[in-house]
Amino acid sequence: MTGARERLEALTSWHHDWSGLRVAVLxxxxxxxxxxxxxxxxxxxVLVVASRADAERAMLLEVIGAELLEESDLSAPPARLxxxxxxxxxxxxxxxxxxxxxxxxxxxxxxVWGDIELAWRLRDKVGDPADWICVTGTNGKTxxxxxxxxxxxxxxSRVAPCGNIGVPVLDAIRDPQGFDVLVVELSSYQLHWVNxxxxxxxxxxxxxxLNIADDHLDWHGSLEAYIAAKAKVxxxxxxxxxxxxxxxxxxxxVEEAEVIEGARAIGFGLDVPGPSDFGIVDGILCDRAFLEDRRNSAIELTTLDELAEAGLAAPHVVANILAASALARSYGVEPQVIRDVLTAFRLDAHRIELVRVEAGVSWVDDSKATNPHAADASLRAYPSVVWVVGGLLKGVDVEQLVAAHAGRLRGAVVIGVDRAPLLAAFERHAPGLPVLEVVADETEGVMPTAVRLAGGLAREGDxxxxxPAAAxxxxxxxxxxxxxLFQAAVNEFFGGGADDDEPASRPPGA
Structure with missing residues (x-):
């Protein structure tokens, strides 16, 4: 195997000789x-090993000349492998x-390589390799x-967002048009295998x-291992x-990272920035990092009022904007360009998305809040909440989340298979709070029931x-x-049409 390792170490370009290399793809x-x-x-x-295979991809494997080994039981290496x-x-x-x-x-x-290492080695297929700007964190990556x-x-710049965002990096590096820069979203799973x-x-x-909170601990085994994986970015x-x-x-x-000499630490936050930071002064988002006199002055990027008009004023969204601005400024993007982008940018669906307003009650879909850290950020954006929460908790603790927000809750509707920890947390930290449980097992029945129960708890101003704080x-x-399904259930609950006074598409903060 020594000779094989030496060959692999030398394979650092698309234009090297990969022919005949035996690779098992899991x-x-x-x-x-x-x-x-x-x-x-x-x-x-190429031998692809999978416990189950999508029929279309299986057919395409045959077309490209790869072999598929489909085995339901992978508790031991199959004989063919x-x-x-x-x-x-x-x-x-x-x-x-x-x-x-x-x-x-x-x-x-x-x-063993991950897809990120393979893509890094092959990044020179189309002309000069693109620069990579890499983003990770528990929440806010996409x-x-x-x-x-x-x-x-x-x-x-010619740019492609890729990685964990949905477009594999390997597809981006093979795009015949080529790019100047790839903005790569990296999960902790992917980072585990790099370097x-x-x-x-x-x-x-x-x-x-962007941030660290308990998540995917069932995969990594401990918070320390999760942090170690994230730190590789x-x-x-x-x-x-x-x-x-x-x-x-x-x-x-950042303090412990081995970086290329000259790399700078750039902080971001919702407070007043120091030199080499991004932050907020009197409602103005500022860059104090990428200007000559950063000790005595700052560059204005936008204002909180302008972000509110665009539906981007939730605190965790503002933090993401500051981080993105820092990354863009590191690549030379001008402040006015950033301001213009923020005027037109809109969040993806299911990220603090206002579904409709009825009788003074706002109905908001933040299904993307798949862990307690994301749900915490979402809850902080609203003063009085009927909270629809629950799902697959992935081994994380919800005690602190419930305790932190008990005071802002009108009530809670608990869904999902892992209801018991949530119900117990509400009993301990909010014993007088109305907490209703959805026991429906069928997907189609969950959201109509949850919406009906939530509608019975909500009052004007809620x-x-x-x-969900869960997968x-x-x-x-x-x-x-x-x-x-939540949005469909809300609209069905109110008879299908949005309130004439409140457009269903109005963004949060507008």
């Missing part, structure tokens, strides 16, 4: 297929780090990536970790390490807020389906 989701497609294009021998004798394993993000196939690879001294990419595009092998060390142009950063001044974990990550896969396909 998983046939979006990421797994992109890896198999890329390797097949390079001439490698052992016979294939891979020289490399490329793992999809969903595979747990201690999956039996990965332990088998480790015991056999077979190198919004920050979209904002950053939009700012860069408006500033004149483990010689020759494939990621080196972002700039990088940001700063390794080898070339220009700017953007961190959250309100989150000590992100500061420590916000009925879907901020959706217990009862829904994903957070988007959960949000769509």
């Amino acid at each position: 998983g046939l989701g979006v990421t797994g297929f992109s890896a198999a497609d890329t390797l097949a294009e390079l001439g490698a021998e 052992v016979e294939f004798d891979p020289e490399l394993v490329v793992v999809s993000p969903g595979f747990h780090w201690d999956h039996p196939l990965l332990l088998w690879a480790e015991q056999g001294d077979i190198p 919004t920050t990536v979209q904002l950053t990419a939009t700012m860069l595009l408006a500033g004149g 483990r092998n010689r020759g494939g060390e990621l080196s972002p142009y700039s990088a940001a970790c 700063y390794d080898n950063t070339q220009v700017a390490c953007v961190y959250n001044r309100a989150d000590g974990n992100t500061l420590r990550m 916000t009925v807020l879907l901020a 959706s896969m217990d009862q829904f396909t994903d957070y988007a389906e959960r949000g769509r």
